[in-house]
Every structure is written in structure tokens, then in C-alpha cells.
Amino acid sequence: MAVYVDGTTRLLVQNLTGREGSFHAMRNRAYGTNVVAGVSPGRGGQEVQGVPVFDTVSAAVEATGANTTLCFVPAPFASDAILEAAASPGMRLIVCITEGIPAHDEARVVNYLRQTTGVPLIGPNCPGVISPGKANVGIMPHEICLPGRVGVVSRSGTLTYQAVHELTTRGIGQSTCVGIGGDPVPGTSFVDVLSRFEADPETEAVVLIGEIGGEAEEQAAAFIKAHMTKPVVAYIAGFTAPPGKKMGHAGAIISGSSGTAAAKKEALEAAGAVVVTYPTEIGEAVAAL
Amino acid sequence: MNLLEFQGKQLFARVGVPVPEGRVAATPAEARRAAEELGGKVVVKAQVRIGGRGKAGGIKVADEPQAAEEAAAAIVGMDIKGHRVNLVWVERATEIAAEWYVSFTLDRGVGRHLAMVSARGGMDIEAVAASDPAAVVRRHIDPVVGLAEWQATDLVYRAGLERAAARPAAATLRRLYRAFVDLDCDLVEVNPLVLTAAGEVVALDAKVTLDSNAFFRHPDFEAFREAFAEDPLERLAREKGLGFIKLDGSVGIIGNGAGLVMSTLDVVSLVGGAAANFLDVGGGAGAETISDALEVLTRDPAVRAVLVNIFGGITRCDLVAQGIVDAIGSRDLPWPIVVRLDGTNAPEGRAILAEAASERVIPAATMLEAAQRAVDLAGGR
Numbered sequence: 001m002a003v004y005v006d007g008t009t010r011l012l013v014q015n016l017t018g019r020e021g022s023f024h025a026m027r028n029r030a031y032g033t034n035v036v037a038g039v040s041p042g043r044g045g046q047e048v049q050g051v052p053v054f055d056t057v058s059a060a061v062e063a064t065g066a067n068t069t070l071c072f073v074p075a076p077f078a079s080d081a082i083l084e085a086a087a088s089p090g091m092r093l094i095v096c097i098t099e100g101i102p103a104h105d106e107a108r109v110v111n112y113l114r115q116t117t118g119v120p121l122i123g124p125n126c127p128g129v130i131s132p133g134k135a136n137v138g139i140m141p142h143e144i145c146l147p148g149r150v151g152v153v154s155r156s157g158t159l160t161y162q163a164v165h166e167l168t169t170r171g172i173g174q175s176t177c178v179g180i181g182g183d184p185v186p187g188t189s190f191v192d193v194l195s196r197f198e199a200d201p202e203t204e205a206v207v208l209i210g211e212i213g214g215e216a217e218e219q220a221a222a223f224i225k226a227h228m229t230k231p232v233v234a235y236i237a238g239f240t241a242p243p244g245k246k247m248g249h250a251g252a253i254i255s256g257s258s259g260t261a262a263a264k265k266e267a268l269e270a271a272g273a274v275v276v277t278y279p280t281e282i283g284e285a286v287a288a289l
Numbered sequence: 290m291n292l293l294e295f296q297g298k299q300l301f302a303r304v305g306v307p308v309p310e311g312r313v314a315a316t317p318a319e320a321r322r323a324a325e326e327l328g329g330k331v332v333v334k335a336q337v338r339i340g341g342r343g344k345a346g347g348i349k350v351a352d353e354p355q356a357a358e359e360a361a362a363a364i365v366g367m368d369i370k371g372h373r374v375n376l377v378w379v380e381r382a383t384e385i386a387a388e389w390y391v392s393f394t395l396d397r398g399v400g401r402h403l404a405m406v407s408a409r410g411g412m413d414i415e416a417v418a419a420s421d422p423a424a425v426v427r428r429h430i431d432p433v434v435g436l437a438e439w440q441a442t443d444l445v446y447r448a449g450l451e452r453a454a455a456r457p458a459a460a461t462l463r464r465l466y467r468a469f470v471d472l473d474c475d476l477v478e479v480n481p482l483v484l485t486a487a488g489e490v491v492a493l494d495a496k497v498t499l500d501s502n503a504f505f506r507h508p509d510f511e512a513f514r515e516a517f518a519e520d521p522l523e524r525l526a527r528e529k530g531l532g533f534i535k536l537d538g539s540v541g542i543i544g545n546g547a548g549l550v551m552s553t554l555d556v557v558s559l560v561g562g563a564a565a566n567f568l569d570v571g572g573g574a575g576a577e578t579i580s581d582a583l584e585v586l587t588r589d590p591a592v593r594a595v596l597v598n599i600f601g602g603i604t605r606c607d608l609v610a611q612g613i614v615d616a617i618g619s620r621d622l623p624w625p626i627v628v629r630l631d632g633t634n635a636p637e638g639r640a641i642l643a644e645a646a647s648e649r650v651i652p653a654a655t656m657l658e659a660a661q662r663a664v665d666l667a668g669g670r
Contacts, residue, residue: 020573020603076505099572102473102503103395107432110400115433127602141602141633156548157572158600161632162656165600182547185400211548215398237552240564242534249340249415250392250405250478261555277559279552280657 121187148173212238297495311380538563562664579612606638
């Protein structure tokens with residue numbers, strides 16, 4: 001089954017005519033993803049290697065039945081592009097790769113989506129989603145993936161690759177790998193992805209890759225404890241990271257001691273997850289489940 | 290980007306939040322002149338991008354210009370938590386009737402803005418928040434709607450700010466929130482926001498952190514850097530577009546992606562070494578970026594060995610390898626480089642390194658092995 005993306009995905013690429021957009025759209029297509037359309041305002045009527053380009057998302061959706069979008073729109077315009085995608089009927093998933101979106105833009109868009117259309121947004125500032133053997137929507141190097149039954153969810157791009165690599169080199173395949181991104185207000189949380197993995201009959205175990213900052217891992221731990229029946233192997237980066245150069249008191253007043261790597265590890269272990277020390281132990285720990 | 294107090298106050302003045310009149314001074318003589326121009330009693334305040342100045346002796350009251358000069362002589366050059374004081378802010382002293390705490394920030398846990406207001410502002414606000422949490426009123430703000438008038442009023446009354454000043458206090462909260470959003474701040478904190486003896490609401494301090502992702506909307510913000518005493522290594526790295534933080538160890542670290550680099554720091558520490566830095570080349574680094582990263586590390590005499598840990602996605606390992614070969618060819622690198630390459634074009638990258646056949650470059654098959662080699666070569670276990 002896999003989650004978020006699979007053989008039924010009909011992919012639209014926002015800013016298909018850009019360098020990264022065209023490069024990754026073609027890589028995704030070569031992997032077997034059904035890339036049906038691109039959007040670049042002013043370029044409607046053109047084609048990129050056989051993929052038709054439209055001026056607007058709504059025109060692309062009407063003409064091609066696209067149901068998922070992959071956004072490569074530059075940061076100053078990306079939040080508008082996400083809102084445009086969310087406004088198109090039939091859109092069931094938005095994946096935004098763009099890095100460097102202003103935090104206030106992101107907070108407005110994420111809160112707006114929650115309150116209105118409810119279309120899930122993965123990212124921004126993420127590597128995307130791959131269901132090995134079915135579809136790749138994003139920039140993950142699919143060569144390192146193997147179809148299988150372990151779900152992977154991560155806040156970090158390259159650490160996701162590291163985790164997948166550790167699994168694949170041991171012959172352990174993945175159902176879906178989701179990079180939720182490391183921005184302050186991600187559209188999709190660990191909890192959102194964990195609940196999908198829990199409900200997915202083809203996912204038997206989950207690897208969760210976290211890092212310092214925020215409360216996402218603590219929230220994941222609470223969810224695992226209350227709702228997960230499938231085993232979770234976790235890794236947290238940032239035990240030796242220097243403390244941020246904080247100026248104000250606000251951060252300390254909000255978070256207290258949570259947010260540190262040690263606090264996250266402790267919370268996940270208390271929830272029953274296996275937390276490994278080295279990223280190279282991820283494969284071993286999953287094999288031992 | 291953290292601002293100095295006087296820069297934050299400049300932004301407050303833009304949105305109509307009253308701040309005391311003042312002048313920046315780099316020397317005791319300039320501080321004296323500032324005090325003469327302002328007239329009367331002044332406060333001389335260290336300008337550093339870190340909290341806790343008051344307790345460190347970085348804030349002094351001066352009754353007349355001679356005292357301001359002496360205060361500046363004591364403060365300029367002072368070290369506050371590793372931050373050297375290069376500038377002081379000399380401002381007209383304020384008659385304080387009440388000290389409040391106000392901040393606006395993002396609560397990442399819920400993805401919404403958070404307002405915090407307390408009637409017990411001043412130096413010990415964290416202790417107040419810990420011992421008497423109810424003394425700090427917290428309210429989430431929907432970023433789609435913003436801080437409504439009723440909500441600002443609610444914050445003022447629920448925090449127990451002086452009732453006679455409720456209107457100007459609420460208006461000031463709304464202006465500070467407008468600065469927080471319109472000027473793309475990650476943090477706006479005023480501690481204390483004071484009620485003066487004359488019944489005015491004035492920001493006596495300003496802790497402002499700007500979101501550098503939004504600088505395309507505020508091109509003038511780059512100029513704030515001119516007043517900072519930036520670490521030369523960190524400045525070079527920033528100018529080259531690299532994420533860099535100087536640390537205390539001897540193993541230079543270069544990696545792609547903050548998560549992988551943090552993880553590399555951890556692994557180096559676990560095998561008995563210590564990282565000399567955090568250096569993230571970001572996504573899609575080319576040969577030149579890698580070469581630049583190596584150059585930055587040559588400026589740090591503490592580095593004894595370098596560990597390059599790359600997992601290519603959008604980054605291509607062949608370009609990384611080419612950057613390493615270019616750097617070795619163009620300058621005399623003083624240390625061995627342990628290289629671990631995986632992901633996009635890794636076989637091509639490994640082939641380029643093998644062909645260059647430099648004894649300065651040591652390939653490693655896994656992240657753990659690479660860390661062990663680098664720590665051994667740095668001479669530290």
C-alpha cells in the first residue's frame with residue numbers, strides 16, 4: 001500500500017521549467033512516477049521533455065487530473081504557490097522542497113491549510129516522499145532505496161539517506177520514506193506520518209530520525225506510547241551540538257529543558273522505542289526487531 | 290540574526306513604540322559627548338548580542354558626563370559570556386513606575402505565534418516563570434488573524450499590568466506584534482517594558498532576532514551587521530555561503546545537511562575525539578563550495594585532521610571529490626582529509642579521489658570508520 005504516494009499518484013511539478021524542477025521531475029519520471037504536468041506562469045503551452053506546461057495550477061489540474069504537486073518555486077513566492085495548489089479541487093498532497101521560506105509566511109500557510117482545505121503539506125525545506133518501487137516525489141536518491149515494509153520518517157534530508165542506506169545495505173526494504181523537513185513550522189509532523197504508518201498494512205516497523213530543537217520528537221513519543229502497535233527504531237542527532245546563541249528569555253520560558261537531544265532520547269525510550277547511538281546501528285536495530 | 294539593543298530600538302521607533310533618546314558610542318570620549326548632548330542623568334549600556342548584561346556589570350547609571358565617560362571606560366572592552374563589548378548605548382535615564390515583560394515568538398510545538406506578558410519584568414523573569422508560572426500570561430496567536438485588539442486587551446488585564454495604563458499598554462503590544470510580523474522577526478522581547486512616572490509606556494530594552502530568510506523583503510537589514518564584532522572565520526564562511534560554527538576540538542568537519550553534520554559531530558565525540566567546527570555546505574554544493582569549505586578550515590590553527598562526510602542527494606559526490614582534488618592542487622593543506630562519500634555519483638567521486646592518489650586523502654567506507662580514522666589522525670582519543 002505505502003503512504004502518501006504510490007502508483008495512483010498523478011504528479012504536477014510547480015516551476016517545472018526551472019533547473020531543479022526539470023532535473024528532478026525527469027528523475028522522478030524515470031523512476032516510474034506518473035508526471036502529468038508542470039506549472040510555470042507565462043510558459044503555458046510549452047513542454048518539458050514531453051510534459052505539458054500550464055500557466056496555473058487549476059488549468060493543469062483540469063487538463064490532466066493531477067492529484068499531487070511537487071513545488072520547486074523559489075522561497076519569496078513559494079507560500080503563494082502552496083496556497084494556489086491547495087485551492088485546486090482534487091489536490092490531495094502538496095510536497096514543497098523549497099528551502100528558506102520566511103517563518104511568518106510558513107506559519108500563515110500551515111495554519112490556513114489546517115483551518116480550511118486540510119490538504120496535507122509535506123515540507124517545506126524537505127527532500128520529499130518516496131514509496132520504493134512505486135513513486136518518488138522529491139529529490140531523494142532512489143538508487144539507495146529498496147521496496148519493503150519499513151516506514152522511514154525524518155526531519156533531516158541527508159540523515160534520511162543515511163538511514164535508508166543502512167537499511168538497504170542489510171537487505172531491509174522500505175514501504176515509504178518521508179522527509180518532513182527541518183523548518184520551524186512543518187506542514188506535516190512526525191505524528192501525522194506515524195499515524196499513517198500505523199494504519200498502513202504494508203508497514204511493519206518504523207524508523208524515526210530526529211534532531212535537537214522544538215518538541216516534535218516529544219510529541220512523537222507521546223503518540224507512540226498511546227497509539228502505536230508497530231515497533232519504532234529512533235535516532236536523534238545533536239548530542240554535542242553547541243547551545244544556540246540565544247538572546248532572549250522567551251525560548252527558555254516556553255521549552256524549559258525539552259528540546260535537547262538527551263530529553264528527546266529519554267522521551268522516546270520511555271515510549272518503548274529503541275533509540276540507537278550511532279546512525280550506523282539503525283539497520284542492525286531494525287533487523288533485531 | 291540577533292540585533293544589538295540600539296538596533297532593535299531603531300526598529301521599535303519605526304512602528305511607533307516609544308524608546309528613550311540615546312546615542313551609540315565606541316569610546317569613553319564619545320560616551321561623554323553623548324551624555325553632554327542628552328543632558329541630565331543617563332544610562333550607559335553594553336551592546337552585546339547576548340542576555341545577562343545587567344548582572345555582568347554591563348549597565349551603569351551616570352549622573353553627569355564625567356561619570357558617563359568613566360562608565361564607558363569600564364564597559365568597553367568587557368567580556369560578557371564570550372562577547373566582547375565594542376559599543377555602548379548612552380540613553381536618557383527613565384523614571385520607572387512599573388517594569389513589565391513582553392515577548393512575541395513562534396511556539397514551534399503548536400506552530401503558532403506566542404505572546405507572553407508579565408507584570409513582573411526585570412532581570413529575574415526566567416526565575417519568575419519557573420517559580421510562579423501564572424505570573425507570566427501566555428496566549429497563542431493565530432498567524433492568519435494576527436493579534437486582535439481584544440486579545441491585546443485581554444493580555445494586559447490578565448497579566449495584571451497597571452490598570453490606569455491599560456490603553457497605552459495594549460496599543461504598545463499591538464505595535465510590537467506588528468514589528469514582529471511586518472519586520473519578519475523570530476523574536477521580539479522587551480524586558481522591561483516600563484510605565485514611567487509620567488504615565489508613558491516605554492521600551493527600555495530590545496531583544497530582536499531577525500529571520501534572515503526574509504531579508505529579500507528588507508534589503509536594509511544587511512547593514513545591521515556593520516555594528517557586529519563578528520568572528521572572522523564565521524564571517525568568511527558566511528560570505529562563502531557556508532553554515533559554520535566554531536567549536537573547541539581538533540577534527541575539522543565538513544558535511545552536507547545540518548542533520549548529517551550534527552550526527553557527524555556526535556559520532557566523532559563518541560569515538561573519543563572532538564570537532565573543531567560545524568560546517569554545512571548545504572544542498573547542491575559544487576566543487577568550488579567544497580574547496581571554499583576546506584579553505585575556511587585552513588584559517589583555524591586548531592584543526593589537526595579533516596573529516597568530509599557527504600551523502601549525496603541533490604549534491605553530487607563527483608563534484609565533491611573534484612573540489613577536494615582542486616583544493617589540494619591549489620594550496621598546501623596542512624592536514625590529512627578523511628573522505629566518506631555515499632549517494633549520488635559516489636562511485637565516480639571515489640574514482641576521482643583514487644586517481645588523484647594523494648596521500649593527504651584517506652577514503653573511508655562508512656561514517657563510523659571515517660570518524661575513527663579522523664580522530665586517530667588528529668591525535669586525540
